[in-house]
Amino acid sequence: MPPKQRNEQERQETRTRILDAARILFVEHGIEATSMREIAGRVGCSATAIYLYFRDKRDLFRALCATDFLALAEEMRQMERIVDPMERLHRLGIGYARFALSHPNHYRLMFMTRWPQLAADELGIEQGNPEQDAYAQLYGMVAEAHAAGRFRADLDDPALVAQTLWAGVHGVCSLEITLGEDGWTDWRPFEARIGLMVESLMRAMARLPEVPHG
Amino acid sequence: MPPKQRNEQERQETRTRILDAARILFVEHGIEATSMREIAGRVGCSATAIYLYFRDKRDLFRALCATDFLALAEEMRQMERIVDPMERLHRLGIGYARFALSHPNHYRLMFMTRWPQLAADELGIEQGNPEQDAYAQLYGMVAEAHAAGRFRADLDDPALVAQTLWAGVHGVCSLEITLGEDGWTDWRPFEARIGLMVESLMRAMARLPEVPHG
DNA sequence: GCGTTTTGTTAACGGTGTTAAGTTAACGAC
DNA sequence: GTCGTTAACTTAACACCGTTAACAAAACGC
Numbered sequence: 001m002p003p004k005q006r007n008e009q010e011r012q013e014t015r016t017r018i019l020d021a022a023r024i025l026f027v028e029h030g031i032e033a034t035s036m037r038e039i040a041g042r043v044g045c046s047a048t049a050i051y052l053y054f055r056d057k058r059d060l061f062r063a064l065c066a067t068d069f070l071a072l073a074e075e076m077r078q079m080e081r082i083v084d085p086m087e088r089l090h091r092l093g094i095g096y097a098r099f100a101l102s103h104p105n106h107y108r109l110m111f112m113t114r115w116p117q118l119a120a121d122e123l124g125i126e127q128g129n130p131e132q133d134a135y136a137q138l139y140g141m142v143a144e145a146h147a148a149g150r151f152r153a154d155l156d157d158p159a160l161v162a163q164t165l166w167a168g169v170h171g172v173c174s175l176e177i178t179l180g181e182d183g184w185t186d187w188r189p190f191e192a193r194i195g196l197m198v199e200s201l202m203r204a205m206a207r208l209p210e211v212p213h214g
Numbered sequence: 215m216p217p218k219q220r221n222e223q224e225r226q227e228t229r230t231r232i233l234d235a236a237r238i239l240f241v242e243h244g245i246e247a248t249s250m251r252e253i254a255g256r257v258g259c260s261a262t263a264i265y266l267y268f269r270d271k272r273d274l275f276r277a278l279c280a281t282d283f284l285a286l287a288e289e290m291r292q293m294e295r296i297v298d299p300m301e302r303l304h305r306l307g308i309g310y311a312r313f314a315l316s317h318p319n320h321y322r323l324m325f326m327t328r329w330p331q332l333a334a335d336e337l338g339i340e341q342g343n344p345e346q347d348a349y350a351q352l353y354g355m356v357a358e359a360h361a362a363g364r365f366r367a368d369l370d371d372p373a374l375v376a377q378t379l380w381a382g383v384h385g386v387c388s389l390e391i392t393l394g395e396d397g398w399t400d401w402r403p404f405e406a407r408i409g410l411m412v413e414s415l416m417r418a419m420a421r422l423p424e425v426p427h428g
Numbered sequence: 429g430c431g432t433t434t435t436g437t438t439a440a441c442g443g444t445g446t447t448a449a450g451t452t453a454a455c456g457a458c
Numbered sequence: 459g460t461c462g463t464t465a466a467c468t469t470a471a472c473a474c475c476g477t478t479a480a481c482a483a484a485a486c487g488c
Binding site: 429430431432433434435436437438439440441442443444445446447448449450451452453454455456457458 | 459460461462463464465466467468469470471472473474475476477478479480481482483484485486487488
Binding site for chain 4: 011014048049090
């Protein structure tokens, strides 16, 4: 029988303190620019102690990532109360963008960083469960609107519609995060860009309400 | 008078050999994963020799980046022959996406990597010159289509339209590059996604041709 | 031939993520 | 109470990184 660890709760507390320190430094300076020794210094332990709780730096990132994905899914769930399916999708896009810009470093970690061979269940997130998987939520809403006949008749693939909506919103957000202050492009206000994007995609893909008389 | 360097041409050749080696390794393994020593090994010189031609690693990246921007602008110029402004914009989006997916590591370098304080003229690219600046090209085409009355009347800001078009195409490309093989999302074919994106944005923003009779 | 400059080298510095080996403290068994 | 076991943690070290300092050799103007 493996000897019970001294104090399970204390162990979890230390783990959380490492995560908190890492999150602060990542958000402030980015992932690559944050060293294990810096994190350890903030926690008040040696750098190697972190390896007692996380296999390596990537594992530490992944743990942070998992909570970020849950946070995003949780925030997105607030849109469920909106009854009209198209209005709901519209608001989902705007809400997603707000999340992205409020936590740019998290967002960069989640959707702008390549995860080599990151298996689906490695994050501890239930894929397809709308409570945990924001994409599943988007897909569900699109499928619902599609079933209600709110999309153009030739758009019979909810996955394609969902992925295009996602890409549009992601494009505005990721460009803003990466090049928003590049001093090169004369950017229009972010709200105008995200608004025009969501409005355009929804307008183009929606079934026309009624044909006006010429 | 400063003594003329021994052989200007030979120096440029060495410089080019360094750039070529760096490009190969960056495209193959990414920027961060490529070390100066690796590049030097491929060139056949010591790592410190690179510093005789480039101030630091970032400077080496920037030099590569500059040629990539020119290559993109050059490839985009092929669309100038298309006469119809809207058809031209449509094809510009598809061509841009082809460039992005053909050179994913270049694209990542150009539009998915934050450049701390990278001044506009630091790249040696003439900002606003459509022959060198792909965004200026896009803006010009949008402005032309706008002047020809091909956009909705309420879309009176070509910059906002251009930035939204760019963001849409960039969103599809960057998502594909970052998460295209994540094994999580059940992606639809890239061609379908980029096609629906460009078509939707153009359709939504275009002035309606004529009102069909009910 | 001499001094200077260019072009390259090797050695080294301070940093990184990570592992190996050693230390301290808490526990169950006798 | 002591003994072995084990968890939790430390310091030392490894191999690597980008970069700089110090030095060597070859080519140039005079």
